[in-house]
Amino acid sequence: MESAIALNRFGLGARPDDAQPAQPRAWLKDQLRRFEPRPATLADIPTRAEIASVYADHIEELRVRNTLKLQSRSMDASGMAPKPGEQKPPPQYALQAARRQHVAEIGARMGTALVSQAPFAERLVHFWANHFAISADRLTAIGLSGMLEFEAIRPNLLGSFGDMLLAVERHPAMLIYLDQAQSIGAMSTLGSRAAARGGRKLGLNENLAREILELHTLGVRTGYRQQDVTELARALTGWTVAGLTRGPGPREADLIGEPGAFVFADRLHEPGPRTILGRQYPQEGEAQARAVLQDLAVHPATALHVATKLARHFVADDPPASLVDRLAAAFTASRGDLPTLYAALIDAPESWAPDAGKFKTPWDWGVSALRATGATTADGRMVVAMMQQLGQPVWQPGSPAGWEDVAASWMGPDALLRCVEAAQRLVQRVGDADPRSLAARILPGTLSPSTAQVIAQADSPAQGLALLLVSPEFLRR
Amino acid sequence: MIDRRALIGSAMFGAGVLAFAPAISFAAAPTDRRFVFIIQRGAADGLAMVAPIGDPAFAGARGALAEVDSGARLDATFSLHPALAETARLYAAGEALFGHALASSYRDRSHFDGQNILETGGRDAYVEKTGWMNRLAAMLPGGEGNALAIARAVPMALRGPVEVASYAPSALPGASEDLLMRVGALYEGDARLHALWQSAMQTRLLASDLSREKGRAGQMTGALAARLMAPADGARLVMIETGGWDTHSGQKGRLAQQLGGLDAMIAALKAGLGQAWTNTMILVATEFGRTVAVNGTGGTDHGTGAAAMLLGGAVRGGRVLADWPGLRAGALYEGRDLRPTLQLESFVAGALASHYGLDSARMTGSLYPTIAGLKPTDGLARA
Numbered sequence: 109m110e111s112a113i114a115l116n117r118f119g120l121g122a123r124p125d126d127a128q129p130a131q132p133r134a135w136l137k138d139q140l141r142r143f144e145p146r147p148a149t150l151a152d153i154p155t156r157a158e159i160a161s162v163y164a165d166h167i168e169e170l171r172v173r174n175t176l177k178l179q180s181r182s183m184d185a186s187g188m189a190p191k192p193g194e195q196k197p198p199p200q201y202a203l204q205a206a207r208r209q210h211v212a213e214i215g216a217r218m219g220t221a222l223v224s225q226a227p228f229a230e231r232l233v234h235f236w237a238n239h240f241a242i243s244a245d246r247l248t249a250i251g252l253s254g255m256l257e258f259e260a261i262r263p264n265l266l267g268s269f270g271d272m273l274l275a276v277e278r279h280p281a282m283l284i285y286l287d288q289a290q291s292i293g294a295m296s297t298l299g300s301r302a303a304a305r306g307g308r309k310l311g312l313n314e315n316l317a318r319e320i321l322e323l324h325t326l327g328v329r330t331g332y333r334q335q336d337v338t339e340l341a342r343a344l345t346g347w348t349v350a351g352l353t354r355g356p357g358p359r360e361a362d363l364i365g366e367p368g369a370f371v372f373a374d375r376l377h378e379p380g381p382r383t384i385l386g387r388q389y390p391q392e393g394e395a396q397a398r399a400v401l402q403d404l405a406v407h408p409a410t411a412l413h414v415a416t417k418l419a420r421h422f423v424a425d426d427p428p429a430s431l432v433d434r435l436a437a438a439f440t441a442s443r444g445d446l447p448t449l450y451a452a453l454i455d456a457p458e459s460w461a462p463d464a465g466k467f468k469t470p471w472d473w474g475v476s477a478l479r480a481t482g483a484t485t486a487d488g489r490m491v492v493a494m495m496q497q498l499g500q501p502v503w504q505p506g507s508p509a510g511w512e513d514v515a516a517s518w519m520g521p522d523a524l525l526r527c528v529e530a531a532q533r534l535v536q537r538v539g540d541a542d543p544r545s546l547a548a549r550i551l552p553g554t555l556s557p558s559t560a561q562v563i564a565q566a567d568s569p570a571q572g573l574a575l576l577l578v579s580p581e582f583l584r585r
Numbered sequence: 586m587i588d589r590r591a592l593i594g595s596a597m598f599g600a601g602v603l604a605f606a607p608a609i610s611f612a613a614a615p616t617d618r619r620f621v622f623i624i625q626r627g628a629a630d631g632l633a634m635v636a637p638i639g640d641p642a643f644a645g646a647r648g649a650l651a652e653v654d655s656g657a658r659l660d661a662t663f664s665l666h667p668a669l670a671e672t673a674r675l676y677a678a679g680e681a682l683f684g685h686a687l688a689s690s691y692r693d694r695s696h697f698d699g700q701n702i703l704e705t706g707g708r709d710a711y712v713e714k715t716g717w718m719n720r721l722a723a724m725l726p727g728g729e730g731n732a733l734a735i736a737r738a739v740p741m742a743l744r745g746p747v748e749v750a751s752y753a754p755s756a757l758p759g760a761s762e763d764l765l766m767r768v769g770a771l772y773e774g775d776a777r778l779h780a781l782w783q784s785a786m787q788t789r790l791l792a793s794d795l796s797r798e799k800g801r802a803g804q805m806t807g808a809l810a811a812r813l814m815a816p817a818d819g820a821r822l823v824m825i826e827t828g829g830w831d832t833h834s835g836q837k838g839r840l841a842q843q844l845g846g847l848d849a850m851i852a853a854l855k856a857g858l859g860q861a862w863t864n865t866m867i868l869v870a871t872e873f874g875r876t877v878a879v880n881g882t883g884g885t886d887h888g889t890g891a892a893a894m895l896l897g898g899a900v901r902g903g904r905v906l907a908d909w910p911g912l913r914a915g916a917l918y919e920g921r922d923l924r925p926t927l928q929l930e931s932f933v934a935g936a937l938a939s940h941y942g943l944d945s946a947r948m949t950g951s952l953y954p955t956i957a958g959l960k961p962t963d964g965l966a967r968a
Contacts, residue, residue, distance in 0.1 A: 285817050463926035524778070562771045571764055578768055580775040 112553040116585040117422060118228035121476025122550045124541070134231040140447055143229035147264040149220040153258060153510075154209040159251040160280075160368030162209070163352045166202035166247060166318055181414045196422035206250040213254030214495075214502045215488025221475045223484050229265060232450065234471065235421050240276045240324060240415075241510030242285040242415045243501050249353075252281035253503035256315075257264060261497075269414065269444035270405030273324060274328045277316070278370045286316035286508060289352070293345035293378025302459045317458070318343035319508045326403040327413035332385060339382045339479050343389060345395040346409075348375030382514070411439040417513065418449070422467040423458060425514040431458035464554075467515040470498035470523075477531065477577045481538045497526050531577040535570040543572030617864040618729060618899070618941060619814055621854065622718060622742060622824045623847070625871035626700060627831035630885055631892025632877065632923060633840055634904065635683045638664045642912035644895040646877045650885070659683070663905045668844035671852040675896055679739070682965065684932045685907035686927035688873060694887035696831070699872030704742035706930065708955045717952040718744025721937060724951055728859060729941070733820035735810050743824050752813065779784060786905055803827070803846030805851045809821055811857020821877075825850070830871060834882035851896060862899035866940045866966060868933060870894075875920050877912055890923030895936055899966050905960070906932075928959060935962030942968070 112133035115122045121379035122128075220319070224230045237257040260279040265273035276282055283289045291313035292299045302310045317340035322328045351367025365371045372394040381390040384400055385407075391399050404410060415435035419427035438452035453459055459571040468476060474494055478486060495501050499518055505511045543563050547555050558578045566572035576582060628904040634648060637643050639662035644651045657665045657673035663685070665673050665747040675681035691702040691710070706720070707713030710803035718962065722730035725744065734743050743749045772778040807823060814822050827847065832839050847869070855862050874891030890910075895902065908926040910916050918924040930953045937952070938945035938961055953959055 109606055161614045519781070521781045525785040528765065532764055547606060556774075558774055564765060566767065571767070574764060575771060576769055580778050583778070 109553045110460060112551065113462075114228075115552070116453070116554075117459070117464070117466070117475070118231065120221055120224070120230060120472065121227075121456060121478045121479050121582075122552070124482045124546060124548075124549055128552050133454050137451060139226035139228045139472070140450060143226040143265060144262075145265065146258075147220055147224070150216050150254075150258060152212050153216045153254065154251065155258070155281075156255055156368045158492075159206075159209055160352055160366070162202055162251060162547065163203045163248060165366045165554065167204075169202065183535075194341060203247055203250075205296060206247055209251040210244060210253065210503075211488040211492055214491050215486055217254065217257070217502065218478070218486040218491045219484075222479055223485060227449075231422075232265060232471075233257065233261055235418065236265070236272065238415060238505070238510040238513070240272075240282070241505050242281055243506050243508070245506065246285075246500075249281065249285045252284065256281040256453055265445075266447050268405070269410070269439070269446060269449075270402055272446070273478070274398065274401055274404045275399075276324070277320060277344075278347065280352060280368050280370065282316065283347060283349050283370070284352060287313045288316035288344055289348040291341060291345050291348075293318075293342055294377045296345060296377050297375040299376075300376075311343050312338070312345065314338060314341040318346055320404065321400070323509055325401075325413070326407055326409040327416075330409040330413070336384050339384045340400060341395070342378040343382045343384070343400050346373045346375075346394065347397060348373050348376065352561055369528060406440075406443050408436075408440060411436045411444070414449075415439055418453060419458075420513050422453060422466075423461070423520065425516070428458050433457050434458075435543075449473060464581075466585050467519050467583055468585055469511065469513070470495060470500040470518055470527075471502065472528065473532075475584065476582070477534055480546070480582075481534065481573065482541070494530055497530055499523055499526065509518055527583070528574075528578050531574040534577070535573045536574060538570065538573060541573070543568060543569050543576055546573065547576045550576065551579075551581050555579075556581060587598055589699050590743060611883075617861055617949050618723075619821050619858070619861060619865040620823070620824045620937065621810065621814075621865065621867040621897075621941065623850070623867060623869045624700075624703070624740070624824065624826055625847075625869065626826060627701070627832045627871070628697060628873050628887055629830040629843075629891065630832060630836065630870075630874055630875040631685060631890065632875065632885075633836070634669070634844065634893045634894075635659070636664050636666065637662050637685075637787065637909065637912065640909070640912050640917050642914075646912050648879050649883070650879050659950030660907060663907075665843070666844050668841045671848045671849045671855075672894070672896065675851070676857070680896060680898055680900055680904035682900050682902040683905045684893045684895070684905075684927055684929075684962075685905060686890045686910055686923055686925055687927035687929045687932055688890050689929045691873065692889065694873065694889075696872060696887075699739060701931070703872045704740060706953045706956075708886065708909055713955065716740070718742045718822060718824060719747050719749065720951050722747040722749070724943065725821070725941065725946070726816065729821045731820050732822040732945055733813060733824075735806055735813075735823060735825045736958055737917060740824055752809075794891055801849075803848075803850035805926040807850035807853030808857050811854045811948035815861055832875070832884045833880065833886060834878075834884040836884040855897075858890065865897040866899045866936065868893065868936065869895040869896065870929065870933070873950050877917060877923060878921065888922035889918045890925040891929075895930060899940055900936075901964060906965075924946075929964075931959045932965075933960050934959060936965040939964065939966035939968065 110132045111128045114129050114136055119274070170408050212463055238259065240256065242249055242253050242256055245249045256276065256279050260275040261272065264275050284503050286333050294300070294311055299310050313336055318337045320340065321337060322418070326332055331390050348363065348371055350363045350365030350369045363371050363459045364371055374393060378394060381388055382396060383389070387403065389396050389399055416427065419431045423431060434456050435449060435452050439449050442448035474491070492501070498560045500511055543566065544560070547560060547563050557582060562574050563572045566575055597601070632647065636651070636656070638651070655670070656667040657676065659665055659676060662869035663683070667677065672681055676923070689699070689702050690708050691699050701710040704716050705713035706717035708868060718732065724730045730747060732743055732747060732749040734740055734749060736751050739749050739751045765786070769782055772782045810823050810825055814823055836925050842954050851867065854867065858865055870893040871891050874888040876888045910924040910926050912923070914920070934952050935945060935948040938948035949959045949961050
């Protein structure tokens with residue numbers, strides 16, 4: 109039973125060629141040593157430079173089009189028609205290129221999950237990617253959405269929460285997605301110059317600051333006030349991205365760096381000390397927000413927030429308070445050391461409750477279903493289509509809050525029907541493995557006699573496999 | 586063209602699926618009487634199917650949906666929807682009868698409760714555990730009780746102790762119907778998944794659309810049913826499920842398509858049954874009617890009084906049976922619906938008693954044992 113829990117509740121589901129872990133807890137902890145931040149399966153993903161160049165092209169295209177539009181307007185006023193060569197081209201090129209990158213990244217993510225020897229660690233990667241969610245709704249977030257996971261989350265999976273937090277908030281994907289890259293301090297060099305000119309007002313954007321407090325660290329309604337949001341936003345001014353930002357501020361700031369690289373632009377930074385959650389931050393420049401993030405990363409509210417989300421993800425939609433307390437205590441005692449937190453989850457008795465309390469998320473169901481069929485690679489387009497069908501497209505939760513981690517948000521009658529349809533489509537590409545013996549290997553110790561019987565009576569091996577993939581035991585963990 | 590066949594016994598969940606059977610075989614029937622129940626799931630709009638154009642309040646209440654005057658005139662009050670052209674010919678030949686302003690004993694407006702009562706013949710939803718057609722099958726001698734559902738699973742009306750076959754034409758969507766049924770079996774013991782799955786399947790059924798492919802699905806289903814009923818040892822009691830009647834919006838076009846599909850189904854039954862048509866009675870009924878007024882989206886909402894049809898060579902047709910309550914504002918049920926003046930159960934029990942030449946009190950007691958005070962309608966079939 110415990111090996112089944114290790115495989116399914118903690119992991120990504122069994123593969124037909126997997127041996128059952130003899131010592132489930134040791135098997136899980138060992139994965140933290142075996143985890144590869146940059147495995148071979150991610151070797152071929154687009155580089156940041158490739159993604160950045162698509163955006164840079166896109167931004168240049170928009171700029172040129174804007175200029176042309178202005179020109180043609182003035183020509184209209186003077187009674188001259190715009191020249192044919194100046195008709196604006198549709199912005200299709202950048203969008204298509206970004207989508208291709210997005211699909212390649214999703215295929216690589218699935219491929220990694222399919223063959224990983226550290227499935228528990230991969231689950232943690234997916235957990236953190238949803239915690240620090242960005243949503244590929246706009247062109248500026250499509251290609252970059254995967255890079256946040258590959259560049260900020262994976263390398264810091266086994267570090268401290270503070271390391272990961274800093275890497276995420278400095279990553280171009282987050283800076284662009286939550287509008288930080290365009291935020292300008294009112295009293296900064298550029299802000300005060302613009303004010304003096306009396307031109308278009310340049311100013312603060314609070315989006316990232318608010319989500320850091322509400323979603324990434326403390327959690328909603330934990331006592332911070334609007335003044336704290338504004339002060340954090342001021343501290344963050346100057347954190348921006350070279351080459352990929354729009355608007356007059358960053359352009360005039362003469363950002364130096366490779367397109368897509370984090371830069372601190374002193375000319376955008378609000379000078380002076382800041383006060384956040386009652387604490388003074390006298391630092392200057394980039395170090396100021398960095399110091400705030402370090403404090404937020406070890407705040408007791410952050411410990412409780414992260415502990416609750418982790419317990420909810422792995423154990424129950426409504427996790428036992430004793431487990432949350434245990435995890436929060438481990439987080440606090442270790443000052444956010446993530447391997448300590450993960451070990452506390454593995455060691456907690458609540459994590460091994462025999463009743464499967466969670467429905468797999470659509471992503472986890474998709475991964476475990478493909479693993480059960482023995483698949484070792486996945487075509488990105490197929491994965492994109494499958495996750496669309498299952499209702500949770502990868503890296504596209506629609507908001508920085510990420511997908512809600514309770515079954516009620518994804519498991520409804522229609523979703524169940526789509527899951528069955530997806531299973532049927534999936535098994536059409538699989539050979540004739542005997543689903544009876546496969547079921548026993550995929551669901552060791554948890555396969556019920558009634559499910560085994562329904563599978564045994566299937567009219568074909570493929571149908572039996574589809575039934576296995578949608579059985580109550582397989583849908584839950 | 587039927588490219589895949591699956592014959593499934595009613596005991597499928599316990600015993601697994603019967604093997605492929607090229608034809609359905611039953612003991613020879615001693616008589617030639619046949620009965621078909623076409624259920625309209627989703628509350629078909631009786632006021633559009635059999636329109637009371639002679640009612641002075643109709644045009645005002647129905648607005649744009651009242652413009653159906655190109656249909657066949659049935660009598661001084663009623664006209665048939667123009668999409669029901671074949672049905673109109675049956676009416677002219679005295680082989681179609683319409684009951685109007687009728688309703689089951691159910692007075693609320695839930696599809697699933699209403700259909701459960703329509704199918705079980707119970708007074709309340711989910712109390713009666715067998716269907717009235719299964720109880721009818723038990724009453725009939727020998728082969729006359731051979732029952733078949735043209736459906737993926739045996740519908741409630743046919744469930745009960747008498748063995749019933751079900752035959753799902755693959756012309757209806759997806760190749761996965763069999764898988765869906767097995768998934769249902771997989772979730773039998775799991776309360777949460779069972780409830781989700783039931784809901785998914787019911788929604789799916791309501792969404793299934795008779796109008797698909799310009800009525801071709803209706804025509805094919807009718808032809809299939811006729812083929813299974815026509816042989817001397819064929820099925821005698823058949824139920825056909827139709828969905829897509831819940832026309833909350835854009836009713837005019839959608840209902841015309843739906844009724845076109847139904848009309849094609851009826852025409853195919855008549856053509857396929859050949860000589861057997863003479864001894865056939867078809868009942869078309871729905872769980873409840875729709876509002877008299879048109880809603881804000883060009884449709885109608887769940888109502889009460891509905892219309893039903895009896896069709897076939899065995900029917901004493903050529904008339905509309907209605908104690909018409911009128912559509913004046915003051916005459917409406919709860920101020921919004923066609924007031925029922927004819928009990929659906931009395932209409933069905935009366936029709937079947939005269940079709941099979943059985944005592945109508947006995948028929949009523951068997952089909953609707955818990956509903957008191959039913960007065961079976963006499964003279965609906967040719968004796």
